[in-house]
Amino acid sequence: GGSGGSSSDNGATQQAQGEGQQQEASNSGAGAGAKTQEEAFETSELILYKARVLEEGKQFAKAIDLLLAKDGRILDKLGAQEALARMYLKSDQAGKAEEIYRTLLDRNPENSRYHDGLFQALGLIPASALETTSNVNQAMKKNYFLDLLTTSIGAEPRAKMVQEYEALREKHPKCIAFMRRLIDLQCCDNGGGFVASVDAYARLWLNKGIPSLFASLRGLYGKGASVAEIGKLFEGYEASLRSCGKFSSADGDDEKAGPDVLVWVLAYLAQHYDHQGQWQVALEKVDAAMAHTPTLIELYTIKSKIMKHAGDLKEAAALSDQARQLDLADRYLNCHTVKCRLREGQIEEANKLAILFTKDNTTGGKGDKNKEKDDPLNSLKNLHEMQCMWYEYELAQAYMKRADAKPAAETGSGDGVENNDDGFENIGRALVQYKYILKHFDDMHEDQFDFHSYCLRKMTLRSYVDMIRWEDKIYSNAYFELAAHGAIACYLRLHDDPPLERRKRKEEEEEKRIEKMTANERKKYKAKQRKLAKQKAAAEASKEISAGGGGEATNVSFLAKEEAEAQKVLYDSTPPLDEAHKLLVRLEEAQREQRDVLGKASEGNVLRTQLLAAQWALRSGKSLLAVKALVAAKRESPKDPQLQELASQLKHQAKAHPPSHPLVKKVLDAALTNL
Numbered sequence: 028g029g030s031g032g033s034s035s036d037n038g039a040t041q042q043a044q045g046e047g048q049q050q051e052a053s054n055s056g057a058g059a060g061a062k063t064q065e066e067a068f069e070t071s072e073l074i075l076y077k078a079r080v081l082e083e084g085k086q087f088a089k090a091i092d093l094l095l096a097k098d099g100r101i102l103d104k105l106g107a108q109e110a111l112a113r114m115y116l117k118s119d120q121a122g123k124a125e126e127i128y129r130t131l132l133d134r135n136p137e138n139s140r141y142h143d144g145l146f147q148a149l150g151l152i153p154a155s156a157l158e159t160t161s162n163v164n165q166a167m168k169k170n171y172f173l174d175l176l177t178t179s180i181g182a183e184p185r186a187k188m189v190q191e192y193e194a195l196r197e198k199h200p201k202c203i204a205f206m207r208r209l210i211d212l213q214c215c216d217n218g219g220g221f222v223a224s225v226d227a228y229a230r231l232w233l234n235k236g237i238p239s240l241f242a243s244l245r246g247l248y249g250k251g252a253s254v255a256e257i258g259k260l261f262e263g264y265e266a267s268l269r270s271c272g273k274f275s276s277a278d279g280d281d282e283k284a285g286p287d288v289l290v291w292v293l294a295y296l297a298q299h300y301d302h303q304g305q306w307q308v309a310l311e312k313v314d315a316a317m318a319h320t321p322t323l324i325e326l327y328t329i330k331s332k333i334m335k336h337a338g339d340l341k342e343a344a345a346l347s348d349q350a351r352q353l354d355l356a357d358r359y360l361n362c363h364t365v366k367c368r369l370r371e372g373q374i375e376e377a378n379k380l381a382i383l384f385t386k387d388n389t390t391g392g393k394g395d396k397n398k399e400k401d402d403p404l405n406s407l408k409n410l411h412e413m414q415c416m417w418y419e420y421e422l423a424q425a426y427m428k429r430a431d432a433k434p435a436a437e438t439g440s441g442d443g444v445e446n447n448d449d450g451f452e453n454i455g456r457a458l459v460q461y462k463y464i465l466k467h468f469d470d471m472h473e474d475q476f477d478f479h480s481y482c483l484r485k486m487t488l489r490s491y492v493d494m495i496r497w498e499d500k501i502y503s504n505a506y507f508e509l510a511a512h513g514a515i516a517c518y519l520r521l522h523d524d525p526p527l528e529r530r531k532r533k534e535e536e537e538e539k540r541i542e543k544m545t546a547n548e549r550k551k552y553k554a555k556q557r558k559l560a561k562q563k564a565a566a567e568a569s570k571e572i573s574a575g576g577g578g579e580a581t582n583v584s585f586l587a588k589e590e591a592e593a594q595k596v597l598y599d600s601t602p603p604l605d606e607a608h609k610l611l612v613r614l615e616e617a618q619r620e621q622r623d624v625l626g627k628a629s630e631g632n633v634l635r636t637q638l639l640a641a642q643w644a645l646r647s648g649k650s651l652l653a654v655k656a657l658v659a660a661k662r663e664s665p666k667d668p669q670l671q672e673l674a675s676q677l678k679h680q681a682k683a684h685p686p687s688h689p690l691v692k693k694v695l696d697a698a699l700t701n702l
Contacts, residue, residue: 170246423460455597464510502617518607
């Protein structure tokens with residue numbers, strides 16, 4: 028028995044050893060396979076990166092030969108095909124480019140870049156027009172294809188494009204991009220096909236109840252005739268749906284629309300008339316839709332936007348909140364309501380709504396007794412950590428509105444001293460928010476260093492180069508420009524009314540007013556001031572999180588830190604004009620680079636930058652820099668009223684303090700004459 032047991036143990040041991048060897052061999056093979064796969068990816072990326080370098084060096088023949096010779100080792104087949112199509116176009120091999128683009132369209136007909144490449148290969152779109160117009164307008168988020176059609180393409184090429192799209196639609200009948208581009212083409216020709224194309228396109232969206240139909244067609248609203256025709260078409264929908272339940276009385280009995288189609292037609296018409304500024308008609312349409320289906324959330328957001336455009340921010344915020352309450356789990360609706368509340372000026376209410384979807388960053392953990400003492404508003408810091416720039420910008424704008432509001436003394440309520448100071452200190456609070464946004468972009472710019480070693484190690488060279496080039500244009504982002512403009516405006520106001528001098532002036536005014544009071548009035552006033560001081564101290568104490576049992580404040584709440592930072596920037600010793608100048612230099616440099624890359628910069632942003640530069644120069648006593656800024660502003664908008672006002676200020680300044688150098692005086696006089 029013992030012998031048998033020993034034999035059994037030996038057999039089990041040998042079996043285990045055999046399984047272990049098999050497992051080790053399997054792991055070794057898996058490791059080798061993983062290593063081989065990683066090497067294959069690196070080789071593929073190096074080939075494609077080398078091809079891109081050759082393409083950018085205009086060595087198209089070498090790049091094409093490389094891609095064709097190494098085709099078997101390239102894993103990103105789609106990227107290789109796109110690169111080949113581009114280089115065939117650039118090397119005047121339009122036939123081969125056309126063949127590849129048709130293959131790519133069969134793979135993804137919704138990709139508009141393939142449409143442009145095909146038409147360029149067919150000779151219907153000039154290469155120079157496509158590179159300039161599409162890049163600029165895509166960067167500005169416009170309907171670049173419609174702009175391209177109206178500026179660079181004649182009637183004959185447009186007719187050939189229509190024929191090509193009709194043929195492509197037969198092959199891909201469900202492609203939405205073909206239908207949408209046909210509308211753009213027929214919009215330019217003002218023919219009868221335009222209404223028919225919009226009709227077919229709109230019916231598809233309306234039957235499916237897709238809310239973004241108006242956003243899809245909004246690019247056509249720059250054309251006066253097309254706007255009228257679209258409005259007439261949808262008015263016809265409404266009349267026919269009410270009378271016979273069909274889009275048109277000419278439709279067959281089997282083409283009856285669903286009961287919800289009328290709601291979406293009315294919703295479109297409300298947005299249509301809102302876009303044209305006919306707010307009363309827009310309200311009638313949206314009210315009719317809400318009477319039909321009162322639980323449709325999109326109708327409340329549409330009506331909220333109409334009221335915002337009409338100037339009733341309070342009602343807009345209330346409607347947005349109604350939409351939010353219909354779906355409390357919808358983050359977009361919550362964000363929309365927060366934005367409306369901020370624009371209304373209800374900052375505290377907006378913050379309470381904002382924290383509903385923020386991560387809880389309070390210090391108390393599970394079972395921690397101190398957690399009950401934590402302020403829920405502490406989680407607002409998560410919005411800054413997540414670089415939520417729309418919130419920071421809207422909050423800054425709300426603070427600036429409070430700073431511009433009339434103090435209580437002017438409106439006849441209260442003594443006005445405390446409210447006036449609080450109103451002025453809102454400039455500091457706004458400046459803190461603007462600086463948050465500016466810091467986000469600096470952080471993004473610095474973050475590219477973290478990707479350097481990673482991208483080289485992982486051999487994602489093409490994506491890395493794209494990221495670096497995106498970083499080169501990061502300061503041209505709209506939010507950076509908006510925040511910089513807001514911060515500069517704050518610095519100019521702090522220069523005009525220095526906070527330290529303002530505080531001293533208020534104290535002197537208060538002393539004079541106390542001197543004029545009777546003894547009884549003085550006693551009541553001092554009692555009121557003591558009460559206000561206690562309330563302020565209590566408010567500050569409520570913003571602190573005390574240590575358990577110790578009673579000593581160890582962690583100040585986020586809002587208290589923000590308030591301390593606002594006081595710091597408000598009473599900072601750095602001259603405000605110096606800080607404004609630093610931002611102006613960065614703005615002008617970014618807009619100059621944007622113009623070099625895209626051919627133009629955003630006109631409104633350039634105008635505001637130059638107007639702010641002129642204001643800074645006037646305050647700094649630099650007449651020639653003011654002239655330079657005003658001349659640049661005049662190129663953007665010759666009839667801007669603020670331009671005329673600043674030119675008048677420069678004229679008075681030059682008259683009161685004429686320049687000593689005769690050449691400077693000559694240049695200044697000539698510029699003032701032209702301005």
